[in-house]
Amino acid sequence: MQTKLQDKTHYSFSRQENIDKGLFYDIFRSYSWDSVKENIYTKTETDVLRALHHKKRNLEDFKALISPAATPFLEQMARESMRITQRRFGKIIQMYAPMYLSNECQNICTYCGFSLTNKIPRRTLTDKEILREARFLKSRGYDHILLVTGEANKTVGVPYLKNAIRLIRPYFSNISIEVQPLDTVEYADLIAEGLYAVLVYQETYHEACYKIHHPKGKKSNFKYRLHTPDRLGQAGIHKAGLGALFGLEDWRTDSFFTALHLKYLQRKYWKTRYSISFPRLRPHSGGLEPKVIMTDTDLAQLIFAYRLLDGDVELSLSTRESTAFRNNMIKLGVNSISAESKTNPGGYVVDPKSLEQFEICDERTTEEIAAMIRSQGYEVVWKDWEKGY
Template sequence: MFSDIFHTHDWDAVRESIYSKTSHDVERALQRTQRTLEDFKALIAPAALPYLETMARKSQALTRQRFGKTIQLYVPLYLSNVCQNICTYCAFSMDNLIPRKTLTDAEILEEVAVLKAMGYEHVLLVTGEASQQVGVAYLQNAIRLIKPYFANISLEVQPLQEAEYALLIKEGLHTVLVYQETYRAANYKQYHPKGRKSNFEYRLATPDRLGKAGIHKIGLGTLIGLEDWRTDACFTALHLQYLEQTYWQTRYSISFPRLRPIAQAEGSKSFAHFMEDAELVQLICAYRLFRDDLEIAMSTREQETFRDHAVQLGITSMSAGSKTNPGGYAVAPQSLEQFEISDERSPAVIADMIRAQGYEPVWKDWDQTLL
């Protein structure tokens, strides 16, 4: 289990190791073709910032070599904003007094009709973490409902048991995204004071349960802004390295959700660990240089200009036309969003932007298109 490895690493020691890296360490990492976790530390260190142009060129070349000049398009479909957790950064938090909504079968199909009209084949189902209202039975039913309409179904919900994941995989589930939010165990509970999500260890073990269940792809990431992003990124890379070695038949993706302002949360625009755009570029490139076959996703949390430039940096997929509220596409467009969207352009406009840069937007999963 990853927890056995995780507990041999001290947060402060890892952080010090990253921030003590020198330009010599960065240059050595850049010269290598097979990079270690120590090389990754160097590439995310402050010492690597002067090397961004070199990192970007190498990242672009590796991405094109492995994935071609393609960007996969996906869309989130929020099924419910009911949540049994208190999370200090999320609009769906149980203590946030907002109208709650869970889509019915008919409403799900209304949303699906809109997404299909946009051209989507890859959908990400999202809910709050509420095992009673949107438990396994609800998710199983939702997957059955939408399976005839999409080539690829992903899930971002509460952590489940291994047998529950196996059940959903049989129904057609392809990918599960599970973000640890932060690997700083000592501070984890201050962001998640109540609910099942407050159990750090259970969440940490979720990718292991997914791997054992035989999931096709696991998505990892942390919520950038909670803690020092460099240290969290290093622990994510450590987790990725373990998973690749243990569940080698599974594919992996990484995302970089930066904290965004949320509705009805005072002070939500002030985050303790702000990340500059140049630092996000650094992180994207560092992950690509660390793992050339890693899928890297970017959501509509990011600004238009940044996403336009990111197409050639090393990302492999992006969302477009996203709504982060249940029923946001057709049923209840005025319901509260989980976070503010920065890039509100339509999927068609995003596809045109991708083509204008000499890349091809891919609407289906690579597994389907490359067979």
């Protein structure tokens, strides 16, 4: 059970000694999930107005901006989110594509199509198949690629990932991965090969709920996964991506803990850049029904709130979301989106009919999404920001 302290979430870091000697779990355990949730849901109109008035917002302001009390202020939040985003990033949207290498997985996760208990055909791409997928995505214009696998260390461990990075490095300027959490030295090895960024979602910061949805496999270790961004910072990663899977628990409370995690990391590993993603549960093989429904309005509110909290963090929106929603969010806070995504290994050209990890919603081609972005007066950027910036 988490230690229940008075809920002072201004995040002043009076407990700096905990940060210096420990990792994020030391901070995380000093907050009670139930207390944070209650505090968010009891925020008032006055709290929201105060947060909107502040030029520099803290986590207490963030709680007000994601609270139900902020709903009448969404238009004002959207305008401010657009202003902050344009000031920091300009009128540009960076595009990337995921490339699934394997659906092998040794974890049991209740919400994932690749879960060990799902009786599906498993496959891992060969060198030749990796190159076919890479060449296809390069032909579509992509220069930023996200390699994705299930969590199967023996099949798609560090040697496999190193080889994959070596194979595709001539094709792409920026290579990111979304794979099983690794140790610090393993991340350092991959960075030496050309790894640019790592995405690792905690799924939910509700520790008891996390254990229910991850009953078996290395992913069942909540604390090890929670400390993955720490290991990335220690390894000197250029960019780390955070997020929660919305639908497992209360989205507002999970988002607070994601923001708490972000602020901790920014202070401790200040040379690393950070991004936030917003995955919502989507249909898949053996599908889990969401415990909590997050509406489009809720998601828009959350994106605005993150941008008002932090003008520098990158906000990314995947093809899980609908065409209409993604169109509307281009100007209002996000600065990175995927397009023409396939969530199955070899899904672009090698084996389009292999089983998807989850269903995507926005099925438009790369050209159609690029044209949509330009029609809104924005420029399409095909690679991530230069490492020198």
